[in-house]
Amino acid sequence: MLRSCICAAVGVFAVLQAGVAAASSESVLYSFKGGTDGAMPFAGLLADTEGHLYGTLTQGGSANSGAVFELTPPTKANRPWTKKLLHSFKGGPKDGADPQGGLIADSLGNLYGTTVEGGSGFGTVYELIKPEPGKTAWEEKVLYVFKSGLDGSMPEGTLLLDAAGNLYGTTSEGGGGGDTTCVVGGTPVYCGTVFRLSPPAPGKTKWTEVILYSFVGGANDAAVPRAGLIVNSNGTLFGTTQYGGSFDFGTVFSLTPPPGGHGAWTESVLLFFPAGAGVAPQCTLLMDGFGNLYGTSNESVFSVAENGQYNLLHHFQGQDGSSPGYAGLIMDAGGNLYSTTSAGGPNNNDDGTIFEMMPPAAGQTAWALTVLHNFAGNPTDGQTPFAPLIMDATGTLFGTTFLGGTDNFGAVFKFVP
Secondary structure (H helix, E strand, O other): OOOOOOOOOOOOOEEEEOOOOOOOEEEEEEEOOOHHHOEOOOOOOEEOOOOOEEEEEOEOOOOOOOEEEEEEOOOOOOOOOEEEEEEEOOOOOOOEEOOOOOOEEOOOOOEEEEEOEEOOOOOEEEEEEOOOOOOOOOEEEEEEEOOOOOOOEOOOOOOEEOOOOOEEEEEOEOOOOOOOOEEEOOEEEOOOEEEEEEOOOOOOOOOEEEEEEEOOOOOOOEEOOOOOOEEOOOOOEEEEEOEEOOOOOOEEEEEEOOHHHOOOOEEEEEEEOOOOOOOOOOOOOEEOOOOOEEEEOOOEEEEEOOOOOEEEEEEOOEOOEEOOOOOOOEEOOOOOEEEEEOEOOHHHOOOOEEEEEEOOOOOOOOOEEEEEEEOOOOOOOEEOOOOOOEEOOOOOEEEEEOEEOOOOOOEEEEEEO
8 A cells, every 4th residue: 555655865864863752652552471372473463443453473372383363452541452362373284383474454354364384384375254243253264275396385474465355475485486596594495486366266165376476596586585565556566585686685576467467477676685785675665656665674774766776765773773674664644664673772772673764855865764762672661573563543653572571472562653
C-alpha cells in the first residue's frame, strides 16, 4: 500500500539528534513468558479495524514450535491488553514450525503466513480461518508444504495477497537456478525462489504452486531472498536478496509479469549493492508514489530510483543505532520514514532503537535522523527489535522486540510520539 509521495534525495545523511525525543513515551503492552505462552517474536504486527494486534512467535506454544497470537486492547483505561494464542504450531509432517514471517489478512479477516520448518522439513504456507460468529477457535489449514528442490524451501518473509486470492512469496533456498553456488552457513545451496500459490479450482482442494523465478546467484544475478515482496500498479514485484553480484553484497530486484498473463516472468536486478555502503538487505521494500524504493541494509538506509540510481540516505555509526537490515521502513503522510535497529543506540547499551528520518528541507540534500527511543533491555522494556513498525491514525507506532520484557522472551510495545 502506498502511504504518500516523497522525492528521492541524494547526499550524506545528517544526524539531527542522538538522544530520545522530548514529549514522547514508549510502553510495553505485553511481555511474553516463554513456554506455552510463546516467545521471541521476529516479525512485525498486523492490526485490524478494531485495534486488535496479530503476530507470530518463533518459539514457545504448546509444542515449542512457535505460535500465532492476538492482542486485544483494553475496554477501560489503565487496564492491560489481553493476549490469546490463536494457534500453536506442532511441526512434523502435518504442521509448520518456526514462523519468522509476519501475517497478512484477506477481506474476511482470515490470516496467512509462512513457517521456515515443519511439513517435509523445509517450511509451509498456512491459513488461519477466522471463527464464525458465536465461536472462538481459529482453524489452521496448511495450504502448501515445501519439498525442497525445485519448489523452493525455507520461506522466511511475509506473503503478498492479490485481488484474485493468489499468494506471492519468496524462499531463501531451493529452486532450480544454476549450480549450488550460494553458501548459507558454510553449506552450498540453491539460491532461492519467488513463488505464487493459487487457490483451488472449483471442485478441488489443493492449492497450486508456480515458481515465477529461480535465482542463479553469482556476479550477474540475485541470491537468497529472505523478505517479502511489494507490487506496483502494473503488477511488477519488487524485493531484496541478501547475496548476489560481483561482491556478493546483495541486490534489489524486480519481476515483471508476462503480457497477457501467459509465459515467463522477467527478472531484472535494479541494484547490486556497492562496497562500503551497507550490504546484505533482508527487508521488505517500501515504494512511494513516484516509484522510488526505500529499504534498509545491515548498516544503512537507502533508496533506489526508477532508473536504478542508488542513494545512501544514512550509514549508522552505533550511537544512532546499528543493524537495521531486517526491519524495512514505513512512511507517514509527510514523507517521514520510521523503523527500528536491532542493536546500537545512545548510552552504548546496544539494545536497539526506534528512529525517524525526515526528508531534506528545500534546497538541501541530507535527510535528518531522530532517535525516538533507545531500548533499555531491562524487565520493563523490550530489547533487540528485528521487525518493522506499524502506525495508527494518530501516529502511534507499534512493534515487537525479539528479547526483553519481564522474562526476556520478547515483547509488544507502543510508542506515542
